[in-house]
Amino acid sequence: MTTSLLIAYIIVFLLSAVPLLEAFIVVPVAIFGGMNFTLTNIIGIAGNLLTLLILIVMMDRIKQWYLNKREQAGKGKSRKSQRAENIFQKYGLPGLAFIGPFFIGSHFTALMAVILGGPQKATFWWVTLSVAVWTIGISILFYFGIDFIGLEDKQFLNEFSQQ
Known part of the structure; x- marks a missing residue:
């Protein structure tokens, strides 16, 4: 593995850890760029989960801060909060966990799940x-979609990783 390819994997890890960028956005782009499918998925998911774990461990403090901030601002529930609460009431924690990341990201989904009463571990x-x-799932669709339309030779990271 070249140094520049190692740097590319570190970038995937770091970008996946950023809320709202998420692994399911960063990883398919990296795979499109020519990075290894399996390794990129593992590294991207690990980056996303690292910050998610930190967020959940610190959840009690974050929950108090969030609720106090909303109360001090005199704001009611936001549209996102109301949507998350409706999903939580209708589908429970599993439903929110699977629907939420697509709309508001995994970090905010975890925050809303705990605020709405979901246990931290679950x-x-x-x-x-x-x-x-x-x-x-998105990586597989993206990988085969690229192959299907014939863009596998357009991998923009190949030049970067071969230097």
Whole structure:
């Protein structure tokens, strides 16, 4: 593995850890760029889960901060919060964990799940499963979609990784 390819994997890890970028966005782009399918998925999911784990461990403090901030601002529930609560009431924690990341990201989904009463441990495992399923699923569709339309030779990271 070249140094530049190692840097590319580190970038995938770091970008996947950023809320709203998420692994299921970063990983397919990296695969389109020519990076290894399996390794990129593992690294991207790990990056996403690292910050998710930190968020859930610190959830009690974050929950208090979030609720106090909303109360001090005199704001009611936001549209996103209301949507998340409706999904949580209708489908429970598993439903929120699988639907939420697509609309508001895995980090905010975990935050909303705990605020709405989901246990921290269960929230982590459901959101972890959701991130893995979304990332691998979209990566597979993206990988075969690229192959189907004949763009496998347009891998923009090949030049970067061969230097």
